[in-house]
Amino acid sequence: MKAVQIFPGSEGGRLQIVDVPTPVPADGEVLVRVRASGLNRGEINMVRRARSGVPITAGVEFAGEVAALGAGVQDWQPGDRVVGHGSGGQAEYVVANPLALMRIPNALPWTKAAAFPNVFITAHDALVTNGQLKRGETVLVNAASSGIGLAAIQIAKALGAGMVIATSRSAAKIQKLKQLGVEHAIDISKQGQVEAVMALTGNRGVDIIIDSVGGTVFEANLDSLAVQGRLINIGRLGSSTATINLEQLWLKRLKLIGVTFYA
DSSP, X not given: OEEEEEEOOBTXXXXXXXXXXXXXXXXXXXXXXXXXXXXXXXXXXXXXXXXXXXXXXXXXXEEEEEEEEOTTOOSOOTTOEEEEEOTTXXXXXXXXXXXXXXXXXXXXXXXHHHTSIIIIIHHHIIIIIITOOOTXXXXXXXXXXXXXXXXXXXXXXXXXXXXXXXXXXOHHHHHHHHHTTOSEXXXXXXXXXXXXXXXHHTTOOEEEEXXXXXXXXXXXXXXXXXXXXXXXXXXXXXXXXXXXXXXXXHHTTOEEEEOOSOO
C-alpha cells in the first residue's frame, strides 16, 4: 500500500510517499481503509523536529471504512463508516484501537469527517468536560480562526452560551469569522482584549476562555475573566511560559486548567 512517511534528517524531516506492507490487525484491533486523513499543526512540527530515528508513517486522524477485524473485536463490522484517531493515518490502510473509532453518517463527506477528531474532541474536552460550560455563560475563544478555535465556537453556540467572543490579529480572519456567524470579534492588533471584553460584558468579564496562545496573553486572559472564571489552555502558539499574579487568582477564585488531545 501507499503511505506518507516522515524521513528524519539533520536539518529536520521530509515527507515521502512510499510503498509499505498493508498492516494486519492484531487481536483487539481494527483495520481501516483510509479515504481521507487530517493534517494538523502538530504533525507539521513533528516533521520539522524529525532529526534521527527510522521513518514513520505520518498522520493522527483519518476517515474510512472498516476493512478487517482482529480477534475479539465485537462492536464493528467490515464496511462500517468511521472516523478515528491513531498514528499512521496518512496511508491507504491503518490499524486502530476500536475505542478510538466513531461512526459517521453516510451523508458526511470523507474530507470533512477526517478533519473532525482532533479539533472537535479537544474543543469539547476543554469547553464541556473541563470548562463545565453552562447555558447562558460567556465564552472567549482566542486564535479563533484555528481548527480548535472554530470547533470551540460552534460547540459553545450549540450548547447555548450566552455570548461567544472571538479574537484574532488579522482583519481578514475577523471578517471570515463574522461570515461564520461570530457576532463579537476583537481584532487585538487594534484593540486591547481586556478593554473590549469588559465593554461587551458590562465590566463583568467572561466565564470561560479557550486559550491556544499561551504565555503572551496570559495576563490579559486573567484580567478578562469574571469571578469564578475558567481559563482552559490548549496551545502555546505565543509562548509556553508566563508570570502569574496569585492575587488575581485568589481574589477572583479562578481556575486554570490544561487540556490536551493526547492520553
